[in-house]
Amino acid sequence: MWRDKDGVAILSWFSKDVEQVLNELQVNQRQGLTDAEAQSRLGTYGENKLKSKPKKSIVALFFSQLKDMLIYVLLGAAVITLLIGEYTDSVIILLVVILNAIIGVFQEFKAEKAIEALQKMTTPRALVRRDGDVVEIDSKDLVPGDIVVLDAGRYIPADLRLIESVNLQIEESALTGESVPSEKDASHVFEDPKTPLGDLANMAFMSTLVTYGRAEGVVVGTGMNTEIGKIAKGLDETQTEMTPLQKRLAELGRTLGYIAIGICALIFVVALIQKRDLFEMFLTAISLAVAAIPEGLPAIVAIVLALGVTRMSRINAIVKRLPAVETLGSVNIICSDKTGTLTQNKMTVLHLYTHREFFDVPDEGTATASKRTQEKLIQTFVLCTDATLVDGESTGDPTEIALLVLGEKYHMPKRELEAGHERVAERPFDSDRKLMSTLNKEGSRYRVHTKGAFDNILKIATYALVDGEKVPLSEQLKADYHRAAEEMSDQALRVLGAAYKDTDEIIEPEDMEKDLILLGLVGMIDPPRLEVKEAIRQAKLAGITPVMITGDHQHTAAAIAMQLGMATSLGQTISGSDIDAMPEEEFKQKIGNYRVFSRVSPEHKVKIVKAFQSHGNIVSMTGDGVNDAPSLKNADIGVAMGITGTDVSKGASDMILTDDNFTTIVSAIKExxxxxxxxxxxxxxxxxxxxxxxxxxxxxxxxxxxxxxxxxxxxxxxxxxxxxxxxxxxxxxxxxxxxxxxxxxxxxxxxxxxxxxxxxxxxxxxxxxxxxxxxxxxxxxxxxxxxxxxxxxxxxxxxxxxxxxxxxxxxxxxxxxxxxxxxxxxxxxxxxxxxxxxxxxxxxxxxxxxxxxxxxxxxxxxxxxxxxxxxxxxxxxxxxxxxxxxxxxxxxxxxx
Structure with a gap:
């Protein structure tokens, strides 16, 4: 539904076809809105965010500080002193109460502002098409008519009418309660206006999650004019939860309070026996109770934590949950991704390999593919990507961007290739398969292009292209490719394989990755971050063991780990297949021997975390993908990548790195x-x-x-x-x-x-x-x-x-x-x-x-x-x- 400013439904978008929807919203799918039009609509519809209950005013905050038993006692004492004519004492007691409340307001206001600033930094981002280019913006800036690009791992930023979808699945439990992801299809049209929300296959709703596939949709509802907005009306989603430390200190305060009351009672009894001035002793007992009970402890802890996490945000670490600050001080194992966290996340292809031939890729300038196999290899890598590269501006995965740069160096830019080889179907990348496939037009026929982890390409290829000829993939050929891959891995290069096959018709995604023809390999490097080696040295001095977890080849991972000082030999590495082959108890016993885990899946990450924790370790785990959520949740501190991380990983984490840098984790632990x-x-x-x-x-x-x-x-x-x-x-x-x-x-x-x-x-x-x-x-x-x-x-x-x-x-x-x-x-x-x-x-x-x-x-x-x-x-x-x-x-x- 699209509602007007009063929330009245005026259009049923699911009952209109794609062309009608785009016409109604006055937007071109390929161009998107212009920046000027987007700003105009933002003024009309407001920011795309849910409204919460009004915040407490300064006056309300002030009076909330007076809701304390000790303050009531002090106010009672002020009244008594006033009645007996001790006006000066009354004024002083009241001034102390007022000053105490002002300090409390300042503390709460400061803490609230610090948390607000952090919330702004964690605002979800959305990929939109504006002025013909795909750009990433804060989701609060979305307006009706914006064209939103979706892929696996992103939360839906607003209510969308889908206009294009490929194998799209969305988890809609936030709205429908249905835990199984819903299949989506942009081409469907629903004429029945009473079609249940969960059946609207051509719609995507705010706060739901893309679990598979990709799509484009046009924004038809923002903020409170969304389905989730209806639920949010009148509700305030913010919850204030005390940290374990604050709870312990509040308990300490209560204990001291009982002791103080006991001391006050003792003073009063002794005063009675000694026949002292009872009123003076009454005031003394009250003031002593106020002095003895550290009622300001939870407030001071709250402001110190809030200011501390604000300071941490300045060093690129956004702490989402305050208890994480306490846990950080106990972390003794850091499990870190390699790409982008330990390395610069600037992938560059250095070598191409086709059967028994290495080709060096020029650092600068352009080159020409000398052989047909080499040309086909580059073409497959370029077409089998979801990244974009236009006039030096790129979006997407750094590995895929490196492949697009490779294409441009060899006069095969993606835009030109796609113009003659339109994509008609695909099988998106999956962290378990470690493969991605697309089906593109090839004249009157179709061609499957597959890229991915070299080992997995070898498993699904049955042929190889040798000197332009298709030959069976023999064990000897496999051995040749393995040698080439290891030679590149030993140079700390990441190795990707590519394969293809031709078909006369459009085939199902499950049939794409069968009987493929192996084309060759590329070796690319992501150099270690210069500052990481020192950070690893600091971590070791602090009694923290840094561990690398990566999907890369064992040799590549070990080479980088040894450069950085994380590992000393290949013997300290273990692959995902070795983990699977090892009994769980044996793996737990030997976990301390390993510093590099290569070729691992998200399921392995959970196993690694639990193995370390079984020895009493406090584990920090990094992650960026949809399937990393379980390991981030299981870790004592889940750390999501702010740049490459999906919305799911950010949602599951305790801390977000805005620079995706390992050094920031060490700095955050120090802080x-x-x-x-x-x-x-x-x-x-x-x-x-x-x-x-x-x-x-x-x-x-x-x-x-x-x-x-x-x-x-x-x-x-x-x-x-x-x-x-x-x-x-x-x-x-x-x-x-x-x-x-x-x-x-x-x-x-x-x-x-x-x-x-x-x-x-x-x-x-x-x-x-x-x-x-x-x-x-x-x-x-x-x-x-x-x-x-x-x-x-x-x-x-x-x-x-x-x-x-x-x-x-x-x-x-x-x-x-x-x-x-x-x-x-x-x-x-x-x-x-x-x-x-x-x-x-x-x-x-x-x-x-x-x-x-x-x-x-x-x-x-x-x-x-x-x-x-x-x-x-x-x-x-x-x-x-x-x-x-x-x-x-x-x-x-x-x-x-």
């Missing part, structure tokens, strides 16, 4: 490790700060000392000195040596490696030094912690010293949290500008609170003497210095 470490730094820092506050307050209550901190002061510290440094630690540049360490065990506790001990030591020190500063403030005026009737002015001075030490010690301590083992000078004192900014901001705000009269009065603090400033700064530096000394001791012990 993933650093993101996890940064989150760990933020969490340990927050817990240390919270513990310091608990130690100071709890000790004062238990020993019946005066309270060193007021509730409003605790809330201020919790907001300023916790949140900003924690976020800054989350975007730390990371450890330069992170790739010199082994992958992280996914079962490893979040507090492994002494993190819990560091949090306890750091937090205890901060708390004790806060009490020591409080004692110094009292002692300067002739009072002790146990003195009775301490004057208000003296108490305020001592509280100020404790207040400054607690805040500034946390700020300084954040510097030491940047590395668990290296000194702050080794990591670079100023290398994290955000952290330096957070510390300076915290110190400036802290100084403003005690020096600006109305702020000082509000927080019950006063200006300190120069001598006391020196004392509090020295105290504040101690946790930083102690942590640095502990790290020094660890380094010395490790060296010994």
């Amino acid at each position: 993933g490790r650093n993101i996890y470490n940064n989150i760990k730094k933020s969490v340990v820092f927050l817990l240390s700060c919270n513990l310091g506050e608990i130690v100071a307050i709890l000790a004062s209550v238990l020993f019946f000392w005066p309270m060193p901190l007021l509730p409003t002061q605790i809330l201020w510290i919790n907001l300023i000195t916790d949140t900003f440094p924690a976020i800054a630690l989350g975007v730390d540049p990371g450890d330069k040596d992170v790739m010199k360490k082994k992958p992280r065990d996914p079962k490893e506790s979040f507090f492994a490696g002494g993190a819990a001990l560091r949090a306890v030591i750091g937090g205890s020190l901060i708390g004790i030094l806060t009490l020591v500063a409080f004692y110094f403030g009292l002692n300067e005026h002739g009072y002790q912690l146990w003195s009775g009737s301490i004057p208000e002015k003296v108490l305020t001075y001592a509280e100020t010293m404790a207040f400054v030490v607690l805040a500034v010690s946390q700020l300084f301590y954040s510097l030491s949290m940047r590395s668990a083992s290296h000194s702050i000078f080794r990591v670079g004192l100023f290398s994290n500008k955000y952290l330096i900014g957070a510390i300076l901001l915290g110190i400036v705000l802290q100084f403003a609170v005690i020096s600006v009269p109305f702020l000082a009065a509000a927080f019950h603090v006063q200006m300190l003497s120069l001598q006391d400033w020196v004392i509090v700064i020295l105290f504040a530096l101690i946790p930083l210095l102690v942590n640095e000394l502990i790290k020094l001791g660890m380094r010395v012990r490790n060296k010994q």
